Amino acid sequence: MGFFSKLFAGLKKTKDSIASKLNSIFVGELDDEFYEELEYVLISSDIGAEATEEIIEEVKAKAKKEKIKTVDDFKALLRTVMIEILNEAKDEELEYPALITFVGVNGVGKTTAIGRLAHKFKSDKKSVLMVAGDTFRAAASDQLTEWSKRAGVRIVKYTEGADPGAVVFDGITSAKAKKDDVVLVDTAGRLHNKANLMEELKKISKVIGREWEGDYKNYLVIDATTGQNALSQVETFNECVGIDGIVLTKLDGTAKGGIVFAIAKEYGIPVKYVGVGEGIDDIVDFDPEEFVNGIV
Amino acid sequence: MALFGSLSEKLSHVFSKLTKRGVLTELEIKNAMREIRIALLEADVNFLVVKDLVSKISEKCTGERVLKSLTPGQQVIKIVNEELTALMGSTNSKLTIASKPPTIILMCGLQGAGKTTMCGKLAKMLKKQGKKPLLVACDIYRPAAINQLKVVGKSVDVEVYDEGTNKPEKTAVNSLKYAENKGYDVVIIDTAGRLHISEELMDELKDIKKAVKPTEILLTVDSMTGQDAVTVAEGFNNELDITGVILTKLDGDTRGGAALSIKAVTGKPIKFCGVGEKMDDIEPFHPDRMASRILDMGDVLTLIEKAQTMVDEEEAKKFEKKFRENSFTFEDYLAQFDQVKKMGNISDLLNMIPGASKFKFNANMIDEKQIARNKAIIQSMTPYERRNPDCIKGSQKKRIAAGSGTSIQEVNALIKNFYQSKELMKQMSNGKGRFRLPF
Numbered sequence: 212m213g214f215f216s217k218l219f220a221g222l223k224k225t226k227d228s229i230a231s232k233l234n235s236i237f238v239g240e241l242d243d244e245f246y247e248e249l250e251y252v253l254i255s256s257d258i259g260a261e262a263t264e265e266i267i268e269e270v271k272a273k274a275k276k277e278k279i280k281t282v283d284d285f286k287a288l289l290r291t292v293m294i295e296i297l298n299e300a301k302d303e304e305l306e307y308p309a310l311i312t313f314v315g316v317n318g319v320g321k322t323t324a325i326g327r328l329a330h331k332f333k334s335d336k337k338s339v340l341m342v343a344g345d346t347f348r349a350a351a352s353d354q355l356t357e358w359s360k361r362a363g364v365r366i367v368k369y370t371e372g373a374d375p376g377a378v379v380f381d382g383i384t385s386a387k388a389k390k391d392d393v394v395l396v397d398t399a400g401r402l403h404n405k406a407n408l409m410e411e412l413k414k415i416s417k418v419i420g421r422e423w424e425g426d427y428k429n430y431l432v433i434d435a436t437t438g439q440n441a442l443s444q445v446e447t448f449n450e451c452v453g454i455d456g457i458v459l460t461k462l463d464g465t466a467k468g469g470i471v472f473a474i475a476k477e478y479g480i481p482v483k484y485v486g487v488g489e490g491i492d493d494i495v496d497f498d499p500e501e502f503v504n505g506i507v
Numbered sequence: 508m509a510l511f512g513s514l515s516e517k518l519s520h521v522f523s524k525l526t527k528r529g530v531l532t533e534l535e536i537k538n539a540m541r542e543i544r545i546a547l548l549e550a551d552v553n554f555l556v557v558k559d560l561v562s563k564i565s566e567k568c569t570g571e572r573v574l575k576s577l578t579p580g581q582q583v584i585k586i587v588n589e590e591l592t593a594l595m596g597s598t599n600s601k602l603t604i605a606s607k608p609p610t611i612i613l614m615c616g617l618q619g620a621g622k623t624t625m626c627g628k629l630a631k632m633l634k635k636q637g638k639k640p641l642l643v644a645c646d647i648y649r650p651a652a653i654n655q656l657k658v659v660g661k662s663v664d665v666e667v668y669d670e671g672t673n674k675p676e677k678t679a680v681n682s683l684k685y686a687e688n689k690g691y692d693v694v695i696i697d698t699a700g701r702l703h704i705s706e707e708l709m710d711e712l713k714d715i716k717k718a719v720k721p722t723e724i725l726l727t728v729d730s731m732t733g734q735d736a737v738t739v740a741e742g743f744n745n746e747l748d749i750t751g752v753i754l755t756k757l758d759g760d761t762r763g764g765a766a767l768s769i770k771a772v773t774g775k776p777i778k779f780c781g782v783g784e785k786m787d788d789i790e791p792f793h794p795d796r797m798a799s800r801i802l803d804m805g806d807v808l809t810l811i812e813k814a815q816t817m818v819d820e821e822e823a824k825k826f827e828k829k830f831r832e833n834s835f836t837f838e839d840y841l842a843q844f845d846q847v848k849k850m851g852n853i854s855d856l857l858n859m860i861p862g863a864s865k866f867k868f869n870a871n872m873i874d875e876k877q878i879a880r881n882k883a884i885i886q887s888m889t890p891y892e893r894r895n896p897d898c899i900k901g902s903q904k905k906r907i908a909a910g911s912g913t914s915i916q917e918v919n920a921l922i923k924n925f926y927q928s929k930e931l932m933k934q935m936s937n938g939k940g941r942f943r944l945p946f
Binding site: 251 | 551619739758759
């Protein structure tokens with residue numbers, strides 16, 4: 212199943228999706244009332260007041276310039292503008308062997324995302340190693356171990372309370388010895404305003420920088436229900452270890468994850484993957500065009 | 508969030524030309540309302556709630572009092588604060604305890620909201636209050652979820668009842684019998700995270716509800732939730748008729764507008780909030796403080812300070828009380844650090860007060876790293892030392908420095924700062940010193 216159909220399968224459950232809201236306002240004229248409604252539609256998907264304002268200003272100006280009259284033309288224009296924003300964030304292909312660290316605040320779905328991505332990489336005939344770097348949360352490594360069994364990949368783990376840097380070091384040693392293509396590193400969820408926890412993350416990153424010679428990426432996992440605080444998360448994590456991509460999880464609810472527009476605008480960080488359901492294969496590559504087409 | 512500038516700054520700008528005339532035009536009010544709207548939206552207050560609030564505020568602002576006031580900006584902020592506080596409610600609500608034990612608490616929420624951790628925190632809190640809680644593991648879906656609850660249970664020394672992957676409804680029912688036999692008087696049921704639109708899983712919750720008739724059904728919500736908070740809360744409330752809400756991860760830097768939205772839409776009280784990683788990090792929810800947080804209290808303080816003569820006596824007293832309450836022991840001091848971090852500009856504010864500069868509030872006080880170090884120092888004190896700072900002598904200082912990974916000099920500096928703040932607060936609040944709060 213492709214991204215589009217996955218996303219729609221997710222959105223289908225949604226009673227008042229953006230799409231239906233937009234369709235209901237895409238009647239009548241492009242007057243102030245219309246733009247006000249559009250504004251609320253965009254804001255309700257967590258795009259944020261500022262980004263929404265900019266999108267609307269741009270669409271408004273272009274609609275006037277191009278003398279747009281019909282609903283379909285307007286939709287096409289709106290999509291183009293929104294896709295452009297997402298495309299501004301430059302995306303780099305992974306080079307194997309690659310090590311990806313998953314960071315984020317508590318409860319966004321880091322461990323689950325790793326479980327699914329392990330399955331995905333394995334389906335692409337890559338050899339995968341999981342590293343249970345979350346030594347803090349109760350039973351986090353048990354949870355990851357369960358995923359490693361489901362995905363059929365190897366895992367390196369320590370007991371709870373161990374030093375995450377040491378687990379990562381061991382993981383890298385093991386990955387080098389077995390010549391793994393992909394190393395997926397789980398980290399403990401941490402609120403970005405906790406200085407000591409962010410320091411710990413920096414330390415993990417330092418170990419990786421020193422020991423790992425292949426491609427190294429940090430992905431920030433963001434829950435689609437997150438509001439404007441996501442920007443604060445991106446800023447702090449990016450400052451701490453440098454963020455190369457976003458994994459947007461839990462998009463199968465009623466939340467739209469519109470915050471990725473503001474993230475692309477402000478920080479130029481691309482969305483890499485999207486989590487859209489409960490199953491092991493419910494994670495897909497992000498495609499800006501299909502993402503936007505899927506929602507407006 | 509500094510990212511978008513503060514509401515008060517924007518409002519000051521809107522009203523900056525007014526100081527001489529002192530009369531608001533319709534256009535200026537419109538501009539002000541726009542800024543308020545954006546500020547609330549950036550704090551993640553739901554747009555429908557914002558719409559409603561702004562129209563109410565707008566109505567009040569067009570009144571005679573604001574139009575002719577000398578400092579319309581401050582008046583507007585005051586009205587905004589009042590409206591937010593009114594909407595949040597003013598008293599914190601407590602946990603309902605069943606007249607005939609056991610008290611049954613059913614926890615529910617989306618995935619990753621923090622239910623399992625919160626179960627442990629609730630259990631520990633209830634234990635401290637002399638109750639005998641039992642934790643029940645009903646999350647049979649997420650890998651290792653039962654294990655997680657067991658680890659949590661062990662860390663707070665509370666038994667966990669589970670039946671593996673047996674039907675949650677059955678496990679819940681059996682747990683009640685078990686509780687009765689073993690003399691447990693509170694049963695906390697942890698359930699799997701679920702989407703509010705998943706009919707199958709919501710039916711499962713309804714079945715549990717029907718079977719155990721909970722005293723409390725508490726919806727756990729991540730305080731960082733955006734616009735969708737309303738949909739989620741409504742979803743759970745419509746299906747289960749929840750009795751209250753628990754807000755988690757409030758120790759982050761989110762403005763937490765979701766709290767306002769949930770209260771406005773469901774009318775259900777927010778009872779507790781999670782404020783840290785440790786099992787003790789649970790607090791009763793204070794609605795009035797939430798209003799301040801959404802508005803970014805630091806800004807309000809500055810404005811009230813600037814407003815001086817314009818603020819009425821009652822308001823000033825409330826403000827002074829806040830200062831008094833916050834100023835006495837190291838425990839309060841510790842709690843204050845988190846607030847100081849939010850306020851940001853408190854040193855600027857304090858410097859505006861005549862005479863305050865002699866206390867040399869150094870900028871380090873609000874440096875985040877320094878705050879973390881200072882917190883570590885206080886956390887390395889024993890509870891007795893925190894409450895009785897006078898007893899901290901050389902050997903204690905040595906131990907505290909070693910425990911917090913700092914130096915004796917740093918411990919000394921903190922203690923000195925503490926006494927200075929205390930002195931300052933005292934002088935400010937009793938008004939008999941060389942200076943007092945200028946309003």
